[in-house]
Amino acid sequence: MKRKLNFKTVALALGISGIVVWGASIPFTKILNKNHIKNDENISISAEAEENKKEEEKIVNYVGTNEEGKKYTYDAKKVAQKLAKYDYSNDGKKVVFLTFDDGTSKTNTPEVLRILDENNVKATFFLTGSNIENGGETAKELIKEEFNRGHAIANHGYSHDIKKLYPGRYLDIDAFKADFEKNEELLKSVLGENFSTKVIRCPGGYMSWKGMEPLDKYLEENDMVSIDWNALNADAEGPKKNAQELTDYAIKTAEGKEMVVMLMHDTYGKEETVKALPAIIKYFKDNGYEFRTLV
Ligand SMILES: [Zn+2]
Incomplete structure (x- = not known):
């Protein structure tokens, strides 16, 4: 060499x-x-x-993903800007970002990783620190697996505590910053000091809360981006759905969009999401989508 x-x-x-x-x-x-x-x-x-x-x-700085993963990345900022304008076009090129929130879990994350590998596709994991720490060494090993297999790792905050982050539905920027920085430190302690991520997702979604201007400023100053989604399998809302219902929901919300950011969860209790995942991946493959990650 x-x-x-x-x-x-x-x-x-x-x-x-x-x-x-x-x-x-x-x-x-x-x-x-x-x-x-x-x-x-x-x-x-x-x-x-x-x-x-x-x-x-x-x-060498690993921003969101490892060397191999860099082949699959998309600029999350560009995607977020399009989503904010409800513009889901992509110059005729279909692209899907599978995203998994609230992980990791010792039950569902290994299965999600296996299915992604089997289908040779990459995804973005928005990790929740408290779930990682509750999962101990096993959960930490799973994050390393996600990273080592070329998926992207993003920050979903440490606590996922809605009342603390948005009291009375209004953003508490100090609480928010402390929560996300704590999670970033945890991710670094597992993945190494060279790891960082620019990409965050607000618990509950950016779109759900008021008084978000201080967050916009913070993200801008730190070259970071918050990204929501424009499609979902609805595994965290409404009545509990079985795998078929989750698949149908995912397809219904993705249909007709060239650029799809698909919200799903790999945390505890999301076994049906695991069961639905092969069919959801198949839909996007059959319809000519490329699978990319957000960094
Ligand atoms: Zn969440």
């Missing part, structure tokens, strides 16, 4: 090799090609390269 070498490495290598090339037009990388240097020199270079690699790894 070719790696860009820093000045220190180049200087060291040149010192060892005794080649004077200052001012010459030969690229350093060519001079330092492993084929051109002897074994003992190679060891020094490797040690240096190894150190460089470690340094580079330290500064």
